[in-house]
Amino acid sequence: MLHQETVHVNEARLPEDALALRPRRLRMNPALRRMVRETTLSPADFIYPLFVRPGRDVRKPIGSMPGQFQLSVDQLAREAEEIASLGIPAVILFGIPEEKDWCGSDNFNPQGIVPQAIRAIKDAVPELVVVSDMCFCEYTDHGHCGVINTPGSEHYDPRLPQGYLLNDPTLELLGRASVVHAEA
Numbered sequence: 283m284l285h286q287e288t289v290h291v292n293e294a295r296l297p298e299d300a301l302a303l304r305p306r307r308l309r310m311n312p313a314l315r316r317m318v319r320e321t322t323l324s325p326a327d328f329i330y331p332l333f334v335r336p337g338r339d340v341r342k343p344i345g346s347m348p349g350q351f352q353l354s355v356d357q358l359a360r361e362a363e364e365i366a367s368l369g370i371p372a373v374i375l376f377g378i379p380e381e382k383d384w385c386g387s388d389n390f391n392p393q394g395i396v397p398q399a400i401r402a403i404k405d406a407v408p409e410l411v412v413v414s415d416m417c418f419c420e421y422t423d424h425g426h427c428g429v430i431n432t433p434g435s436e437h438y439d440p441r442l443p444q445g446y447l448l449n450d451p452t453l454e455l456l457g458r459a460s461v462v463h464a465e466a
Contacts (some may be wrong), residue, residue: 323421325369329413332361333397335378352378355398359406372411375399379421385451386421390459397466404466415462416456428452 309315333344333352340354353361365373377396379388389395396414403412419427429435429451431442437451 283323287464326371328370329372329374329411330365330370331376332358332373332399333376333378334358334395336380336395355395355402358399359403362403362407362410366407366410371409372413373403374413374415376415377420382421382423384423384432384435385458386418389416389418389421390455390462392462394462397462400463400466414465416459418452418455418459419438429455 307314331350333350335352335354337354338356338451340352341357342352344350344352357385362373377389377394377399379395381388389396391397396407396460400412400414403410417427422428424430426447429437429448431437431439431444431446431448433444434438437448439448
Protein backbone atom coordinates (compact mmCIF):
# COMPACT_ATOMS: atom_id res chain seq x y z
CA MET A 283 0.00 0.00 0.00
CA LEU A 284 1.28 3.47 -0.90
CA HIS A 285 1.69 6.04 1.82
CA GLN A 286 1.28 9.74 1.28
CA GLU A 287 4.16 11.69 2.70
CA THR A 288 4.57 15.38 3.12
CA VAL A 289 7.79 16.68 1.66
CA HIS A 290 9.14 19.96 2.98
CA VAL A 291 11.23 21.90 0.49
CA ASN A 292 13.76 24.49 1.53
CA GLU A 293 12.47 27.79 0.17
CA ALA A 294 15.90 29.35 -0.28
CA ARG A 295 16.05 31.96 -3.03
CA LEU A 296 18.59 31.90 -5.83
CA PRO A 297 20.73 34.98 -6.27
CA GLU A 298 19.58 37.26 -9.09
CA ASP A 299 22.75 36.53 -11.05
CA ALA A 300 22.39 32.72 -10.76
CA LEU A 301 21.97 32.28 -14.51
CA ALA A 302 25.02 34.40 -15.19
CA LEU A 303 27.04 32.20 -12.86
CA ARG A 304 25.73 28.84 -14.10
CA PRO A 305 24.54 29.08 -17.71
CA ARG A 306 22.72 26.05 -18.97
CA ARG A 307 24.00 24.12 -21.97
CA LEU A 308 21.60 25.78 -24.44
CA ARG A 309 22.17 29.25 -23.06
CA MET A 310 25.96 29.28 -23.32
CA ASN A 311 26.35 31.53 -26.33
CA PRO A 312 24.26 33.77 -28.62
CA ALA A 313 24.29 31.31 -31.54
CA LEU A 314 22.81 28.52 -29.42
CA ARG A 315 20.25 30.87 -27.88
CA ARG A 316 19.14 31.98 -31.37
CA MET A 317 18.75 28.36 -32.45
CA VAL A 318 16.59 27.25 -29.53
CA ARG A 319 14.50 30.28 -28.72
CA GLU A 320 10.80 29.75 -29.09
CA THR A 321 9.67 32.95 -30.73
CA THR A 322 11.25 35.26 -33.23
CA LEU A 323 9.41 38.41 -34.25
CA SER A 324 10.16 40.71 -37.13
CA PRO A 325 8.23 43.59 -38.72
CA ALA A 326 6.71 41.04 -41.13
CA ASP A 327 4.82 39.54 -38.15
CA PHE A 328 3.05 42.74 -37.09
CA ILE A 329 -0.24 44.45 -37.87
CA TYR A 330 0.01 48.21 -37.40
CA PRO A 331 -3.00 49.97 -35.81
CA LEU A 332 -4.40 53.10 -37.47
CA PHE A 333 -7.05 55.29 -35.87
CA VAL A 334 -9.04 57.20 -38.47
CA ARG A 335 -11.19 60.27 -37.87
CA PRO A 336 -13.03 62.82 -40.02
CA GLY A 337 -11.37 66.04 -41.10
CA ARG A 338 -8.42 67.22 -43.17
CA ASP A 339 -4.76 67.39 -42.21
CA VAL A 340 -5.53 65.77 -38.83
CA ARG A 341 -2.67 64.12 -36.95
CA LYS A 342 -3.81 64.19 -33.34
CA PRO A 343 -1.59 62.42 -30.76
CA ILE A 344 -3.25 59.74 -28.64
CA GLY A 345 -2.10 60.52 -25.10
CA SER A 346 -2.53 57.00 -23.76
CA MET A 347 -0.63 55.47 -26.69
CA PRO A 348 2.66 57.30 -27.24
CA GLY A 349 3.66 57.35 -30.91
CA GLN A 350 0.10 56.73 -32.11
CA PHE A 351 -2.16 59.30 -33.75
CA GLN A 352 -5.72 59.81 -34.86
CA LEU A 353 -5.39 60.53 -38.57
CA SER A 354 -7.72 61.97 -41.18
CA VAL A 355 -8.18 59.99 -44.40
CA ASP A 356 -5.97 62.41 -46.37
CA GLN A 357 -3.03 61.49 -44.09
CA LEU A 358 -3.33 57.73 -44.62
CA ALA A 359 -1.51 57.32 -47.95
CA ARG A 360 1.75 58.70 -46.57
CA GLU A 361 1.35 56.72 -43.33
CA ALA A 362 0.62 53.49 -45.24
CA GLU A 363 3.66 53.98 -47.47
CA GLU A 364 5.88 54.44 -44.42
CA ILE A 365 4.40 51.37 -42.71
CA ALA A 366 4.99 49.24 -45.82
CA SER A 367 8.56 50.57 -46.15
CA LEU A 368 9.27 49.23 -42.65
CA GLY A 369 8.32 45.72 -43.79
CA ILE A 370 5.03 45.67 -41.89
CA PRO A 371 2.56 43.82 -44.15
CA ALA A 372 -0.78 44.84 -42.63
CA VAL A 373 -2.75 47.54 -40.85
CA ILE A 374 -5.90 47.37 -38.75
CA LEU A 375 -8.29 50.30 -38.92
CA PHE A 376 -10.25 51.71 -36.00
CA GLY A 377 -12.81 54.29 -37.04
CA ILE A 378 -13.73 57.33 -35.01
CA PRO A 379 -16.97 58.61 -36.56
CA GLU A 380 -18.14 62.19 -36.57
CA GLU A 381 -21.57 61.17 -35.30
CA LYS A 382 -22.71 58.20 -33.27
CA ASP A 383 -26.17 56.63 -33.14
CA TRP A 384 -28.03 53.72 -31.55
CA CYS A 385 -26.95 51.19 -34.21
CA GLY A 386 -23.48 52.43 -35.22
CA SER A 387 -24.58 53.24 -38.77
CA ASP A 388 -21.27 54.83 -39.77
CA ASN A 389 -19.70 51.36 -39.57
CA PHE A 390 -21.90 50.06 -42.41
CA ASN A 391 -22.11 53.29 -44.43
CA PRO A 392 -20.19 52.95 -47.74
CA GLN A 393 -19.09 56.58 -47.26
CA GLY A 394 -18.23 56.03 -43.59
CA ILE A 395 -14.81 56.77 -42.17
CA VAL A 396 -13.41 53.21 -42.40
CA PRO A 397 -14.55 52.46 -45.98
CA GLN A 398 -12.99 55.79 -47.02
CA ALA A 399 -9.80 54.80 -45.22
CA ILE A 400 -9.70 51.37 -46.87
CA ARG A 401 -9.99 52.92 -50.34
CA ALA A 402 -7.29 55.51 -49.59
CA ILE A 403 -4.85 52.89 -48.31
CA LYS A 404 -5.49 50.41 -51.13
CA ASP A 405 -5.03 53.18 -53.71
CA ALA A 406 -1.68 54.16 -52.15
CA VAL A 407 -0.27 50.73 -51.24
CA PRO A 408 -2.31 47.95 -52.92
CA GLU A 409 -0.17 45.13 -51.47
CA LEU A 410 -0.78 46.23 -47.87
CA VAL A 411 -3.26 43.96 -46.08
CA VAL A 412 -6.07 46.01 -44.53
CA VAL A 413 -7.99 44.61 -41.56
CA SER A 414 -11.04 46.49 -40.34
CA ASP A 415 -12.35 46.33 -36.80
CA MET A 416 -15.96 45.16 -36.81
CA CYS A 417 -16.73 46.19 -33.24
CA PHE A 418 -19.57 48.72 -32.99
CA CYS A 419 -18.72 50.26 -29.61
CA GLU A 420 -16.91 53.27 -31.11
CA TYR A 421 -19.86 53.93 -33.45
CA THR A 422 -22.80 53.68 -31.04
CA ASP A 423 -24.08 56.46 -28.80
CA HIS A 424 -24.37 53.98 -25.91
CA GLY A 425 -20.87 52.50 -26.29
CA HIS A 426 -21.99 48.87 -26.51
CA CYS A 427 -20.87 46.57 -29.32
CA GLY A 428 -24.28 46.13 -30.89
CA VAL A 429 -27.99 46.82 -30.69
CA ILE A 430 -29.30 47.03 -27.14
CA ASN A 431 -32.82 46.38 -25.93
CA THR A 432 -34.24 49.86 -25.38
CA PRO A 433 -37.93 50.76 -24.87
CA GLY A 434 -39.24 52.62 -27.90
CA SER A 435 -36.64 51.26 -30.33
CA GLU A 436 -37.68 49.23 -33.35
CA HIS A 437 -36.04 46.10 -31.91
CA TYR A 438 -37.39 46.41 -28.36
CA ASP A 439 -38.42 43.09 -26.82
CA PRO A 440 -40.30 43.51 -23.49
CA ARG A 441 -39.47 39.89 -22.56
CA LEU A 442 -35.78 40.76 -22.31
CA PRO A 443 -34.07 43.01 -19.78
CA GLN A 444 -33.55 46.63 -20.75
CA GLY A 445 -29.96 47.13 -21.92
CA TYR A 446 -29.65 43.51 -23.07
CA LEU A 447 -27.52 43.10 -26.21
CA LEU A 448 -29.77 41.84 -29.00
CA ASN A 449 -27.86 39.17 -30.88
CA ASP A 450 -29.89 38.82 -34.10
CA PRO A 451 -30.11 42.52 -35.03
CA THR A 452 -26.43 42.91 -34.10
CA LEU A 453 -25.42 40.02 -36.36
CA GLU A 454 -27.40 41.57 -39.22
CA LEU A 455 -25.52 44.87 -38.79
CA LEU A 456 -22.17 43.09 -38.50
CA GLY A 457 -22.93 41.35 -41.78
CA ARG A 458 -23.80 44.64 -43.47
CA ALA A 459 -20.63 46.28 -42.16
CA SER A 460 -18.50 43.34 -43.31
CA VAL A 461 -19.85 43.56 -46.85
CA VAL A 462 -19.35 47.35 -46.99
CA HIS A 463 -15.75 47.05 -45.75
CA ALA A 464 -14.97 44.17 -48.14
CA GLU A 465 -16.38 46.11 -51.10
CA ALA A 466 -14.30 49.16 -50.19
